[in-house]
Amino acid sequence: MSTSTSDRTRAIPTRAIIYWTATVLVVAELIVGGLWDVARLPFVRDTVTHLNYPTYFLVLLGVWKLLGAAALLVPRAPLVKEWAYAGIIFVDSGAIVSHLTVGYARGEVAVLAVLAALTVVSWALRPPGRRIPPANPV
Structure with a gap:
């Protein structure tokens, strides 16, 4: 008996698909952004300078992202x-x-808001094994 592709797709809960999609997008942004920050690429350095932050902050921020x-x-x-x-x-x-x-660069605010929303979606839909177990009542 063979299982069709549509049967296998339905076996994966929608919640898991949304969780992993949001998580992969958040992680991809963290990795790319973290590498750009650590490398202090010129356009990233220019943005940080325009926002009145010191450029050394990029290395710290990049490491945290990674x-x-x-x-x-x-x-x-x-x-x-x-x-x-x-x-x-x-x-x-x-x-x-x-x-x-x-x-x-106010246009970046929308992108940042989407990234924050994806982070909230990832957090809210994370599976039980990725959550802190409830505390036992005393």
């Missing part, structure tokens, strides 16, 4: 994942506020 990407991909370690999700939201919301406050 560690966050790793944390989201590794199995287990739910507490580390919680911290990674929080850090991503801090970075994205900080970037949104910075762009709006300084008035520089």
